[in-house]
Amino acid sequence: MESYPKYRYPDPVKIENRQWPDRVITQSPKWASVDLRDGNQALPEPMSPAHKLEYFNMLVKIGFKEIEVAFPSASADDYNFVRMLIEENLIPDDVTISVLTQARKHLIDRTAESLRGVKKALIHCYVPTSDLHGRFVFNHSRDEVKAMAIEGTRMVREAIEREGLKEVCGYEFSPEEFTDSDLDFVLDLCCAVKREWGPSTPESFILNLPATVERRPPNQYADMIELFCRNYPYLSETAISIHAHNDQGCAVAASELAVLAGATRVEGTIFGHGERTGNLDLAVLALNLESRGVPTGLSFSDMPEIVRIVERNSGIEVHPRHPYAGDLAFTAFSGSHQDAIRKGFEHRAEISDFFRQGWKIPYLHLDPADLGRQYEKLIRINSQSGKGGVVYVLEKEFGIYPPKSMHPEIGAVVQKYIDETGGEIDSKILRQILDDTFVNIEGPYRMENYQRASVGDRSGATFTWFIGGEKHELTGQGNGPLSAVVHSLKSSGLMPFFKLEDFSERSLGKDADAHAIAFVGLRCGPDGEHLVYGAGEHSNIDRAAIAALISAMNRAAAAGVFHD
Numbered sequence: 312m313e314s315y316p317k318y319r320y321p322d323p324v325k326i327e328n329r330q331w332p333d334r335v336i337t338q339s340p341k342w343a344s345v346d347l348r349d350g351n352q353a354l355p356e357p358m359s360p361a362h363k364l365e366y367f368n369m370l371v372k373i374g375f376k377e378i379e380v381a382f383p384s385a386s387a388d389d390y391n392f393v394r395m396l397i398e399e400n401l402i403p404d405d406v407t408i409s410v411l412t413q414a415r416k417h418l419i420d421r422t423a424e425s426l427r428g429v430k431k432a433l434i435h436c437y438v439p440t441s442d443l444h445g446r447f448v449f450n451h452s453r454d455e456v457k458a459m460a461i462e463g464t465r466m467v468r469e470a471i472e473r474e475g476l477k478e479v480c481g482y483e484f485s486p487e488e489f490t491d492s493d494l495d496f497v498l499d500l501c502c503a504v505k506r507e508w509g510p511s512t513p514e515s516f517i518l519n520l521p522a523t524v525e526r527r528p529p530n531q532y533a534d535m536i537e538l539f540c541r542n543y544p545y546l547s548e549t550a551i552s553i554h555a556h557n558d559q560g561c562a563v564a565a566s567e568l569a570v571l572a573g574a575t576r577v578e579g580t581i582f583g584h585g586e587r588t589g590n591l592d593l594a595v596l597a598l599n600l601e602s603r604g605v606p607t608g609l610s611f612s613d614m615p616e617i618v619r620i621v622e623r624n625s626g627i628e629v630h631p632r633h634p635y636a637g638d639l640a641f642t643a644f645s646g647s648h649q650d651a652i653r654k655g656f657e658h659r660a661e662i663s664d665f666f667r668q669g670w671k672i673p674y675l676h677l678d679p680a681d682l683g684r685q686y687e688k689l690i691r692i693n694s695q696s697g698k699g700g701v702v703y704v705l706e707k708e709f710g711i712y713p714p715k716s717m718h719p720e721i722g723a724v725v726q727k728y729i730d731e732t733g734g735e736i737d738s739k740i741l742r743q744i745l746d747d748t749f750v751n752i753e754g755p756y757r758m759e760n761y762q763r764a765s766v767g768d769r770s771g772a773t774f775t776w777f778i779g780g781e782k783h784e785l786t787g788q789g790n791g792p793l794s795a796v797v798h799s800l801k802s803s804g805l806m807p808f809f810k811l812e813d814f815s816e817r818s819l820g821k822d823a824d825a826h827a828i829a830f831v832g833l834r835c836g837p838d839g840e841h842l843v844y845g846a847g848e849h850s851n852i853d854r855a856a857i858a859a860l861i862s863a864m865n866r867a868a869a870a871g872v873f874h875d
């Protein structure tokens with residue numbers, strides 16, 4: 312054997328004036344799921360009929376109208392599954408099932424037999440057309456491979472006729488290894504297959520042009536599809552379908568470009584299950600189109616349930632970073648992303664008006680709610696997070712809206728906790744940190760009870776205060792209970808300088824559980840240089856406000872920032 316470079320770049324496709332780079336996808340292709348065949352044939356433990364049925368029902372619910380359900384001549388399970396679907400009338404009227412076979416008579420006959428009584432079906436036959444396969448797997452010349460394809464097509468047609476399925480059964484032919492085949496040869500072979508099949512419609516005759524193994528870059532797949540469509544004379548009677556594998560990780564890109572190049576039907580599997588590194592991921596391609604405003608007719612509105620069904624029946628877990636479906640697909644851990652997401656939600660309406668687009672949020676190209684995903688998972692807190700993320704979780708999970716100037720302090724407290732403990736903290740811990748640091752904080756200031764006594768439209772009250780362990784009966788007046796308390800303290804001459812600078816309050820919970828949380832910011836220090844926050848939680852809104860004030864006073868005392 313001579314010495315050659317181990318790998319070489321695939322020869323570019325000779326195409327002049329290619330059109331696909333300037334096109335946009337404005338219309339969805341037709342979708343054909345091959346989960347139950349190509350996906351299934353790649354599982355360590357292929358699916359039983361019961362597993363397949365649950366999966367099939369899910370595909371129907373998503374909206375697939377073409378579903379390849381089995382390779383009936385492969386196994387009893389596959390054959391029986393097709394029989395079960397037909398005999399138990401489990402196929403909706405608008406769904407076409409498809410079954411795959413090699414171009415061998417006994418396999419084709421068994422395949423056609425499996426379809427007895429079906430309402431709408433396709434028999435799908437494949438013949439490899441690459442020289443690699445023809446010469447070295449089959450020991451065939453190109454003419455012999457072509458003859459095999461024609462012969463296989465004839466055998467399918469005759470088997471369909473024999474089984475009385477002519478009115479309900481169409482034909483799909485795949486020149487396997489299309490992208491590794493000589494284009495002139497494969498075009499000539501496909502034309503011969505079409506002539507052998509006879510007159511057809513795009514519904515009853517499909518040419519599926521697969522990248523059986525991804526050996527070329529996506530642009531070359533598109534070039535081949537464009538050239539094929541340009542030169543194939545029966546386009547009006549044929550659906551041009553694509554079927555991309557993912558060996559180089561580009562199946563989605565290759566399929567998108569192939570659709571630009573003229574393919575009108577796309578085969579693949581949910582989450583890309585399939586041989587080796589898998590098939591085109593139909594969920595990703597469809598949701599890519601949806602995210603660009605192209606309706607696909609497919610619905611992934613309950614993605615968590617789809618993930619559960621696929622995992623349960625395939626035995627393969629979905630990667631946490633899997634686009635659209637992974638547990639972490641929409642989760643931000645890092646501070647600047649979290650901050651931008653939070654602000655994006657805050658300004659959602661303005662952003663929409665600015666971009667004239669309903670959904671545009673930093674770091675989220677699609678609304679996770681479209682997939683039935685929970686918002687609280689969008690932001691998770693670890694050492695890479697910042698105050699924006701922390702506040703987002705408090706807002707979304709607990710309905711707690713700390714005032715803006717308190718955010719840096721909350722962020723710093725949480726960061727300190729994580730620096731000490733490491734790892735991720737969940738929302739319960741976050742709430743605990745907030746409670747321990749800011750809410751109902753005890754210290755040298757304590758109020759035991761108060762008696763309200765309004766004077767005109769002003770709130771008045773008498774208070775029993777403990778200041779540094781000493782008991783004081785104080786009175787005060789104001790526009791509300793909080794200002795009356797502040798007045799009582801300030802006029803007593805017992806307190807160092809402070810100014811009530813910030814106050815906010817919100818109710819939490821409902822009905823019997825209803826209570827309030829309040830935040831108070833106190834300006835203190837000789838030059839008012841410190842702003843110290845405290846929070847109060849109580850079933851009574853007045854008491855929550857007073858508790859917030861006392862928390863702030865005790866925190867200021869603990870921090871040593873009270874000065875006369």
Ligand SMILES: CC(=O)SCCNC(=O)CCNC(=O)[C@H](O)C(C)(C)COP(=O)(O)OP(=O)(O)OC[C@H]1O[C@@H](n2cnc3c(N)ncnc32)[C@H](O)[C@@H]1OP(=O)(O)O
Pocket residue numbers: 349352382384385386412413414415418437438439448449487523586
């Ligand atoms: C790219 C794809 O995914 S194609 C689909 C692949 N899927 C599967 O293979 C799953 C189901 N397959 C099976 O269960 C088995 O392969 C069967 C039942 C179809 C056939 O099994 P067997 O008869 O034992 O043969 P085996 O699988 O080893 O097939 C090899 C023979 O089929 C021939 N063959 C392979 N593909 C084709 C084809 N498309 N058309 C005609 N003959 C073919 C081979 O040349 C070889 O022939 P040889 O025995 O004369 O050398």
Ligand SMILES: CC(C)C(=O)C(=O)O
Pocket residue numbers: 349411437485487488519521522523524554556
């Ligand atoms: C049968 C064909 C379409 C196939 O699965 C492939 O080429 O990958």
